[in-house]
Amino acid sequence: MPQVTPLRRFAVTVSAACAAMIAASGAGPGAAYAGTVDALTAVTPLVGGSVPLAPPPVREEDQVSGDHLTVTVRHAGARVDGTFEVYCHPDGGSHPDTAGACDALDRDTRWGRDVFAPVPEGEVCTMRYGGPATAHVTGRWAGRPVDASYDRSNGCEIERWDRLAPLLPDLRPVGR
Secondary structure, eight states: OOOOOHHHHHHHHHHHHHHHHHHHHTSOTTTTTOOSOOBOTTTGGGTTSOOOBOOOOOOGGGOOSSEEEEEEEESSOTTTOEEEEEEETTTBSSOTTHHHHHHHHHHHOOTTOOTTOOOOTTOOOOOOOOOSOEEEEEEEETTEEEEEEEEOSSHHHHHHHHHTTTTSOOOSOTTO
16 A cells, blocks of 8 residues: 655645635636646646646735835826826825726736736737837735836737726727
C-alpha cells in the first residue's frame, strides 16, 4: 500500500475543496477562477485542468481606507494631458470627472480579474493606430497595488484604454 505523505494529503484536500467550490457555484471549471493570477498551479491539474486561481482575499489590515489612483496622461491633447488624483469610496481628487472615473472602475472590477491587466501576450489585435497618447496609472484599487501603462498602439490597446474612460480621457472619434 503506498504511503500517504503530508504533502500528498494537503494536495488532495485542496483539490477536493476547489472541486467542491466549483460544483457549488453551478458553473463549469474555470468559471469560478477566471483570474489572471496563476497561483497554486501544482494543485489545479487535480481539479480538472490548468485553471488559474484567483489571488487570495486582501486582509483587512492590508487595506487602505478608500481607493486612490494617480493618473498621468501624455500626448492626448492639451486639454486632457496632466497628472490627476482619483479617490474612490468616497469620491474625490483633482480628476475632471472623479465620479465617472470611479464608476468606470467599479463597472469593470470583478473578483479574480485585474481591471488593469495588460493585453494578454499572443492576443490577435487589429493594426489600428489610435494616436500617440499614453497613460500611467499607479496607486491602490480594491486593496491591491496598481502600476499600469496604457497606449493606443493597436486595436487591443485602444479597447483596453476606452474601457476605462473616463478614468482615461475618452479619445474615441465623435459619433462612435
